[in-house]
Amino acid sequence: MRGGSIAVVGGSIAGCATALAVSRAGADRVTVFERADAELRDRGVGIALQSDRYEELREAGYVAPEMPWAPLNRRVWSVRDSDAPHGRGFGQQPFPFRAYNWGSLWSELRSRVPEGVDYRSGAVVTSVEPADDGVTLRLADGHEERFDLVIGADGYRSVVREAMFPGISPQYAGYIGWRGASEDVEGLPSDGLDxxxxxxPGGHCMIYHIPDGTGGHHLNWVLYTTPPQTDGLHPDLRTPTSLPPGRLKSELTDWLRALVADNFPPFWADKVLGTPAETTFIQPxxxxxxxxxxxxxxxxxxDAASVARPHVGAGSVKALQDATALEAAWNAGDSWKDVLERYDAARGPVGSAMVALARRMGSTQVENTPDWAAMHQPDFDAWWQEQNSGSDRSSGFGGHSLKVK
Ligand SMILES: Cc1cc2nc3c(=O)[nH]c(=O)nc-3n(C[C@H](O)[C@H](O)[C@H](O)COP(=O)(O)OP(=O)(O)OC[C@H]3O[C@@H](n4cnc5c(N)ncnc54)[C@H](O)[C@@H]3O)c2cc1C
Structure with a gap:
């Protein structure tokens, strides 16, 4: 099937990859509508891509070796142990991931969007009106455009999804991620390769180094925990949102800082507490x-299609795979109906399986944490296996393989 006018709403990771996908598949005209009017590159946080999933996406032509990255080999789980600088490690696991800076990964994907694609920044889609043979988009500046196909790459608060399935929206899991990126990478154990x-008790904080986009490195961290249900500490997060520094209540940041001071080994407490406040934010x-x-x-x-809690480490992989699957469905299908049925069959079950795995991980890594301080490697191995035991082969930690049908 060739041709067609395609709108992609959202020009972030999923949007850029999808614009590339439909262009390669043979669309006549591709327009990307991106709400942000500045470049998205200043989101300086980290994203990790599992190495095998990266290889599959590289073979498919969506990522490339020249995108700046930092290797990760192992993940070490530790608890505070009196004054021991790095605490006590109670479990280690292989962690074959490539760490990226969100901004540079996006820039590279943006540069792969073909020249012929009309990428419009500062273009806000306010409504989506479906008809039998196409979809009309209305924009914030008042004008309307009609397309043969509209692709919602507009993230977890998607207007396209609202037009497809009114009322279906992300459900707050009951806890937050507090994120930051620090320039202080001094003295990282094993040269930052872990x-x-x-x-x-009640959560954990993942810390790894990422490229800073200019040849050096930053230390990226995200702390997951449930703030107490006390006034001022637990904001109302039922409406999907994320909270930049200026909107954070000082009671909440004070509480988080005290939690780090009380529970982190001194070396890691210094790194997290030394991160400039303006680079930290809350992601419910x-x-x-x-x-x-x-x-x-x-x-x-x-993320417009499905949002899995970040513990599976595969949000970006899933987005990039969605794009490759759409290209494959388009190449195999002989009508719009056929293409869309193939795509839905390929990706719907993967999204659901990933959300289920992420819920199990969130339950045991944040909501109902074990007695980490009493654990040693064999306990850790059993605990990790239990979280993963419900996974089928098509969806696992770091993302499912594109090669498994
Ligand atoms: C700050 C941040 C940090 C993240 N960290 C990680 C991580 O460490 N690991 C990981 O795997 N994943 C992470 N993710 C998630 C990961 O980036 C996403 O799962 C993945 O990249 C897919 O994102 P997306 O393109 O679907 O959505 P998004 O990145 O949310 O992009 C949606 C885009 O749509 C645009 N948009 C929304 N509504 C409209 C509208 N009405 N009109 C026009 N444009 C609109 C938005 O401006 C935005 O650019 C992070 C996401 C963010 C934002």
Missing amino acids: AHNIAF IYDLVVPHYTSGRMVLVG
């Missing part, structure tokens, strides 16, 4: 599953 999870954690990835002439990709 990722570290600092565990404490959400779950989202949709009945289908397609409806009429509308399609969902990336």
Whole structure:
């Protein structure tokens, strides 16, 4: 099937990859509508891609070796142990991931969007009106455009998804991720080749180094925990949102800082507490599953389609795989209906399986944490296996393989 006018709503990771996918598949005209009017590259946080999933995406032509990255080999889980600088490691696991800076990964993907694609920054889609043979988009500046197919790559608060499945929205998981990126990479154990999870009752903090985009490195961290249900400490997060520094209540940041001071080994407490406040923000954690990835002439990709809690380390992999799957479905299908059915069948079950795995991980890594301080490697291995035991082969930690049908 060739031709067609395609709108991609959202020009972030999923949007850029999908614009590339439909261009390669033979679309006549591709327009990307991206709300942000500045470049997205200043999101300086980290993203880790599992190495085998990276290889598959490289073979498919979506990522490339020249995108700046830092290798990670192992993940070490530790607890505070009196004044021992790095605490006590109670479990280690292989962690074959490539660490990226979100901004440079996006820049590289943006540069791969073909010249012929009309990428419009500062273009906000306010409504999506489906018809039998196409979809009309209305923009914030008042004008309307009609397309044969509209792809929602507009993230977890998607307007395209709302038009497809009104009322289905991300559900707050009950806890938050507090994130930051520090320039202080001095003295990292094993030259930064390990990722570290600092565990404490009621959560953990993952720390790893990422390229800073200019040849050096930053230390990226994200701490997951449930703030107490006390006034001022637990903001109302039922409406999907993320909270930049200026919107953080000082009671909440004071509480988080005290938690780090009390529970982290001194070396890691210094790194987290030394991170400039303006580079920290709160990401409430959400779950989202949709009945289908397609409806009429509308399609969902990336976080617009499903949101798995970040513990599976595969949000970006899933988004990039959605794009490759759409390209494959397009190449195999002989009508819009056929293409969209193939895509939905390929990606819907993967999204649901990933959300289920992420819920199990969130339950045991944040909501109902074990007695980490009493654990040693054999206990850790059994605990890790139990979280993963419900996974089938098609969805696992770091993302499922594109090669498994
Ligand atoms: C700050 C940040 C940190 C992250 N960290 C990690 C990580 O460490 N590991 C990991 O695997 N994943 C992480 N993720 C998630 C990961 O980036 C996503 O799962 C993946 O990249 C897919 O994102 P997406 O493109 O679907 O959505 P998003 O990145 O949310 O992009 C949606 C885009 O749509 C645009 N948009 C929304 N509504 C409209 C509209 N109405 N009109 C026009 N444009 C619109 C937005 O401006 C945005 O650019 C992170 C995401 C963010 C934002």
